[in-house]
Amino acid sequence: MINALSYIVVQTPHMQAWVDQVTNHIGMQVEVLEAGKTMRIRADQKIQRFVVTATSGEPTMGMGFEVPDASTMQACMKALDAAGYTTTPGTAEEIEFRGVQDMVHFVDNDGLRLEIAYGLKDASTEFKPGRPIGGFRTGKMGLGHVALITEHFEALSNLYRNVLGMNLTDYTYKPFKVEFLHCNPRHHTIGIAHTGQPAKIYHLMLEYNDFDDVGRAYDMALPNPDSIGVTLGRHINDHATSFYLKNPDGWMFELGWATRTVGPDWEAEELKGMSLWGHDRTWLPDHKREEARQILRDLAAEGLRAPVVLPENQTQLKQNTKD
Numbered sequence: 001m002i003n004a005l006s007y008i009v010v011q012t013p014h015m016q017a018w019v020d021q022v023t024n025h026i027g028m029q030v031e032v033l034e035a036g037k038t039m040r041i042r043a044d045q046k047i048q049r050f051v052v053t054a055t056s057g058e059p060t061m062g063m064g065f066e067v068p069d070a071s072t073m074q075a076c077m078k079a080l081d082a083a084g085y086t087t088t089p090g091t092a093e094e095i096e097f098r099g100v101q102d103m104v105h106f107v108d109n110d111g112l113r114l115e116i117a118y119g120l121k122d123a124s125t126e127f128k129p130g131r132p133i134g135g136f137r138t139g140k141m142g143l144g145h146v147a148l149i150t151e152h153f154e155a156l157s158n159l160y161r162n163v164l165g166m167n168l169t170d171y172t173y174k175p176f177k178v179e180f181l182h183c184n185p186r187h188h189t190i191g192i193a194h195t196g197q198p199a200k201i202y203h204l205m206l207e208y209n210d211f212d213d214v215g216r217a218y219d220m221a222l223p224n225p226d227s228i229g230v231t232l233g234r235h236i237n238d239h240a241t242s243f244y245l246k247n248p249d250g251w252m253f254e255l256g257w258a259t260r261t262v263g264p265d266w267e268a269e270e271l272k273g274m275s276l277w278g279h280d281r282t283w284l285p286d287h288k289r290e291e292a293r294q295i296l297r298d299l300a301a302e303g304l305r306a307p308v309v310l311p312e313n314q315t316q317l318k319q320n321t322k323d
């Protein structure tokens, strides 16, 4: 029923730090609606991909999922109701802020706000990146993917797969349970993990069209090593080359490139690890970090590699063809 991750909804006590990071470091575009209070953040031609409100309380992040039309939204509401989730219609103000035609919201088993919306408008102006980048890979693949640490793995797996209609891409149940789920050609739109830690947002992945834009973002993070939550590396499943940048609210942006896509004939796979190389999780306790390094050494000894599938919209290629 869900087409894509459409946008995220942020409440933050660190408004100015968000403006600085998303504009200057990541290269998105901020549109301030009320100075210090509300802003939309753009990543493409859409009117927004993040709606951000200042708060004096704890930071929060919620997700907006896109459905094609009003009747699919109704079907989602019915399925959610049958599964025991109460949906609430968005207010006129919330709908206006998001630039959608209609929206309903509900709360998942971990207390996270989820929205179902359709008709996200295009902006009236061209996307103007905060630094010179070749744009983000969005379109029918949606904004990117979100990975969640959950305290209710079975309930969330049921919610995304059986209620909202996402499909399993791959999974592992050792050393803890993880499932990656898709709802369009993007390899995964949602990842859920049960690690035994309290529920939290782990990261939002944004995908650059151009590899050099990942490298430049990494260069900008290097003088401040504490800002790098996971070092440069390549994922074993979606094949993203990426690193993870901590954001002002304590969760992370994965900034990546060249994820592979999945089609209707995809068969779910069990994963041998999380990464082909790199992706050292700087925040892990030493013994866990060493375990992760051993997995990388084993995969390297096996000679496991993956082809790079270039995204069709990468601007470097267009430039090369012109030369």
Ligand SMILES: [Fe+2]
Residues within 6 Å of the ligand: 145, 147, 203, 205, 254
């Ligand atoms: Fe990711």
